[in-house]
Amino acid sequence: MQVAQSAALSLRATLVNRRVVGPDAFVLELEVPDMPPRLAPGVFAMLSPAAGGSQQIARPFSIYDRPTAQRFTFLIQQLGLGTRELVELALGAEILCTMPLGNGFEVATASEDVVILAGGVGSAPFLQYVRERIAAGAGANTHMILGARSRERLYDVASFENLSFDLRVATDDGSRGFHGHVIAALAAALDAGELNSAARFLACGPSGLLHGFASFAREHKLRAWLSLETYMGCGFGVCNGCPVATQADGPLGAWPYARTCIDGPVFSLDAIQF
Ligand SMILES: Cc1cc2nc3c(=O)[nH]c(=O)nc-3n(C[C@H](O)[C@H](O)[C@H](O)COP(=O)(O)OP(=O)(O)OC[C@H]3O[C@@H](n4cnc5c(N)ncnc54)[C@H](O)[C@@H]3O)c2cc1C
Ligand code: FES
Structure with a gap:
């Protein structure tokens, strides 16, 4: 069963906690107002510093956990400039956050392995x-x-x-x-x-x-x-920066490419050439 997804909201979130979870990885906890009570597992957010960053495009991250109704965590590996600017923010800093994005995972029946x-x-x-x-x-x-x-x-x-x-x-x-x-x-x-x-x-x-x-x-x-x-530009279907080739006879139909941000990020293997 696919969970009906809520429309994405662009919000200012506040960084309320940061935990080191490896030599190059962090769990960031954000306070995000106005989110629906349930989001499908596997949906993602586009995040960027609200101020003081290098003005580069937002980066996509899966929603990791939801410790309270208004708090969300993200498990982030620091790779380049975008992730470094996020993990180095001071507590209390504002983060631009657009979510929920993408389709998420279908929920399997309880009897299914x-x-x-x-x-x-x-x-x-x-x-x-x-x-x-x-x-x-x-x-x-x-x-x-x-x-x-x-x-x-x-x-x-x-x-x-x-x-x-x-x-x-x-x-x-x-x-x-x-x-x-x-x-x-x-x-x-x-x-x-x-x-x-x-x-x-x-x-x-x-x-x-x-x-x-x-x-x-x-x-x-x-x-x-x-x-x-996939690399992403906008995260919501307008830049065509996240194409994935589809299977001609697969469930996504005849169009040769899908956009990972809105048709995915979760794809059944028979839908894509990968
Ligand atoms: C739907 C989705 C969910 C994601 N969820 C998470 C998550 O939960 N946690 C997390 O840490 N990351 C996640 N990512 C990946 C994350 O978005 C990238 O690591 C991030 O955008 C890198 O930005 P940067 O500016 O730090 O790196 P850049 O400066 O853009 O790149 C630095 C280096 O990392 C490489 N790189 C950058 N992005 C990717 C990528 N997507 N795949 C492979 N190599 C890459 C570049 O080639 C370069 O060598 C997700 C991506 C998508 C599309
Ligand atoms: S990231 Fe812009 S269309 Fe997918």
């Missing part, structure tokens, strides 16, 4: 998703493999460990959990019969993980959905 694959900050769209599954009584058939280069880049893993579901971790250097990539961990778990190949598979993370998973899913005929982290 769900397998989540996430790398690094690719875990961000899934915290609320997992919470909703648990609230629906589906914690036991919700599985997640969270991967990172090394244990210190399993950003804010404690927030997932506190939830009652099947969490597995994988690190490229073997410093924690499965020694190897998320896709290798997935292959091993499927081979061992620990995960159900008929499950709904959801993935988000760096493009290497998404491309690797897309090939694996096609080869093994998995039902798969990807949340893409």
Whole structure:
């Protein structure tokens, strides 16, 4: 079932808290007035400093958590100027925030097995998703493999460990959990019969993980959905800066490109060329 999405609002949010969750990652907590009570897991916001920044375009970030009705958190990896300007803001600073944007994940039925694959900050769209599954009584058939280069880049893993579901971790250097990539961990778990190949598979993370998973899913005929982290200009459908090629015979129809910001960021694998 797809959750009906509310119209996006452009607001001034206030930075009320910042937590360091890794060598290059932070959880920013914003106070955002006037948001509807429920947002679909996997929707995103465009964020930029309201003042003092370099006037560059806003950047997209998944909504990570909602500790109270008016407070939202974002799990942000510092990469370049846009993310640096956000994570370096002083507490109390104003942030321009347009949200909710995008489609988010369809909610699976409680009896359906769900397998989540996430790398690094690719875990961000899934915290609320997992919470909703648990609230629906589906914690036991919700599985997640969270991967990172090394244990210190399993950003804010404690927030997932506190939830009652099947969490597995994988690190490229073997410093924690499965020694190897998320896709290798997935292959091993499927081979061992620990995960159900008929499950709904959801993935988000760096493009290497998404491309690797897309090939694996096609080869093994998995039902798969990807949340893409495409570059974005506007975030709401006007700049054409976020195209993804569609499958000619797929569910998005004959138009050769979709816009990740409004048709996605979540796409079923059979809808896109990826
Ligand atoms: C729908 C959506 C949700 C997202 N959610 C999150 C999130 O929850 N947390 C988070 O940390 N990031 C998230 N991202 C990615 C985030 O928007 C980018 O990392 C950010 O825009 C980088 O901005 P910057 O100015 O710091 O980097 P830039 O100066 O633009 O780039 C710095 C370096 O990072 C690379 N880079 C920039 N953007 C991306 C990207 N999207 N994919 C791969 N490489 C990139 C550039 O090639 C360059 O090498 C999301 C992206 C999308 C589209
Ligand atoms: S980011 Fe502008 S159309 Fe998608």
